Amino acid sequence: MKRLRFILSSLQDFYKLSLKAPLGIFRRPFYFKDTLEQMDYAGPGSVFIIILVSLFIGMALSLQISAELAALGLKMYTGKIVGVAIIREIGPVAVALTFAGRVGSGMASEIGSMILGHQVDILRVFGVDPVKKLVTPRVISSILMLPALTIIGDAVSLIGGYYIAVFVSHQSASFYWTQIKDILDFENIFSGLTKPFLFGYTISIISCYFGLTTYGGSRGLRRSTTMAVVVSTVMIIVFDFLITKILLFVLGMRV
Amino acid sequence: MIVFEDVTLSYGTKIILEGLSFQANFHEKIAILGKSGAGKTTILKLILGLQNPDSGRILIDGTDITVLKESQLRDVRMKFSIVFQEGALFDSLSVRENVAFCLREYTDLTEEEIEERVRDLLRRVGIEEAIDLMPEQLSGGMQRRVAIARSLAACEPRMFLYDEPTTGLDPITADSICALMNELSSGQPPDRKGLIVVTHKVTDAVKVAERFLYLSEGRLTFDGDIDALKNTTDDELKRFIYDIL
Structure with a gap:
């Protein structure tokens, strides 16, 4: 019974935070400097790892698809399949998972350290709302930076796919890019860019929530950071499925 | 005036404070003593409304702060100046x-x-x-x-709150911090700014405080001045203040 009450109370706190944090965007004071700092950490600070991950994902996908299609004599369609897979599904999910591992864990551990070091208590004593000061800038930065990183990641993945298709699988470079151009229609771009906004919001809220609920010293900090990454990872996969389902319905695409 | 009325607080199944009652004037110089985990820091957090008790009332100048919203607590908090353990400076x-x-x-x-x-x-x-x-x-x-x-x-502030201000410091530095605390709370009551220092270092507590509270297993087992402290018959407290006897 006590456990159930704890879970319900935690869920209530989580929902309150998930509503209060984005609403902070519209209420004074505005923490522009904090937001810019967070954007710098989340965006430019993540570019290298995103490029690295995306490049190898694009190459691996292209390699696998080329091999499968070659057996059917259809390997010239590698670009089309790689493009759709990357832009609609794998790109947003892979970048979001990487973002959760790098930025989400950083948010949880930074806020958790501030809780343990009484810095959040000091903010409250000074009359500063910790959600507005700490959570809202992180939510804004994630919502803005994750889509930008996803665009970069998608582009790099397509280049990785191109390298394998052209130089390993010996396909036509112009045909590869023509297929990529063909699949860059509204439906695919809309699908691929809707997800990162929601993923950014989800990762930042989950990570900040676990940071703010840190207790119990360094073991508690380890628990918060781990939970932030694990829960974010699971929710990214679950939301990916749900958004895909909704988008297919909204865009009138039949399965 | 700070008034704790039958304040009880627990974390899960662990009772931190049980039926705690005491009163303090803003000009008093008080040390709250107790072993680690006795709930000393919790008392400071309760005074500032950073935590709410499970039961009981905390009155600051007659206002029960346990029923106030976060936005209403600012005026109460502005009456105090708090220094947490290790400073709690914003490290960025x-x-x-x-x-x-x-x-x-x-x-x-x-x-x-x-x-x-x-x-x-x-x-x-x-x-x-x-x-x-x-x-x-x-x-x-x-x-x-x-x-x-x-x-x-x-x-x-009308009163300074210090959470383990000398923990982890060498004796000379700890002494200089105590001197600074005394300087900030200098003057004669009732005009001076008082202090509540939470510490387990009795030797530092006696340098700054005039009244001593001892917490044991969530209960207040001693409340008195330095003479009463030195003449206590409580075995646990005697062991705790061994350094100044």
Whole structure:
């Protein structure tokens, strides 16, 4: 019974935070400097790892698809399949998972350290709302930076796919890019860019929530950071499925 | 006046405070003693409304703060200046920015005026030369001093709250922090600014406090002055204050 009450109370706190944090965007004071700092950490600070991950994902996908299609004599369609897979599904999910591992864990551990070091208590004593000061800038930065990183990641993945298709699988470079151009229609771009906004919001809220609920010293900090990454990872996969389902319905695409 | 009325607080199944009652005037110099985990820091958090008790009332100047909303607690908190253990400085901000934090948040002072006020506060706590340093570049004693300066920038408090202000410091630095605490709480009652220091270092507590409370297993088992403390018959408290006997 006590456990159930704890879970319900935690869920209530989580929902309150998930509503209060984005609403902070519209209420004074505005923490522009904090937001810019967070954007710098989340965006430019993540570019290298995103490029690295995306490049190898694009190459691996292209390699696998080329091999499968070659057996059917259809390997010239590698670009089309790689493009759709990357832009609609794998790109947003892979970048979001990487973002959760790098930025989400950083948010949880930074806020958790501030809780343990009484810095959040000091903010409250000074009359500063910790959600507005700490959570809202992180939510804004994630919502803005994750889509930008996803665009970069998608582009790099397509280049990785191109390298394998052209130089390993010996396909036509112009045909590869023509297929990529063909699949860059509204439906695919809309699908691929809707997800990162929601993923950014989800990762930042989950990570900040676990940071703010840190207790119990360094073991508690380890628990918060781990939970932030694990829960974010699971929710990214679950939301990916749900958004895909909704988008297919909204865009009138039949399965 | 600070009044605790039958305050009880627990974390899960662990009882932290049980039926705690005491009164304190703002000009008093009080040390709350007790072993680690006895709930000493929790009392400071309860006074500031950072935590709510499970039951009981906490009155600050007659207002029950346990029923106030976060937005209503600011006026109560402005009556106190708190220095947490190890300073709790914002580690991404320099000393200057830490001390100027509240001035930037709540005043319309110009940058020149803020700079002047920050230097004045740092001079008051004897650490003006550290103005450009980052918290990780400061020693433990310097961090406490900056924290005191920052808390003074927030308001003109009626009472200082110190959470383990000398823990982890060498005896000389701890002595200088005690001297600073006495200087900030100098004067005669009822006009002086009082202090509540939470510590397990009895030797430092007797340097700054005139009244002593001892917490044991969530209960207040002693409340008295230095003479009463030295003449206590409580075996546990006797062992605790062994250093000053």
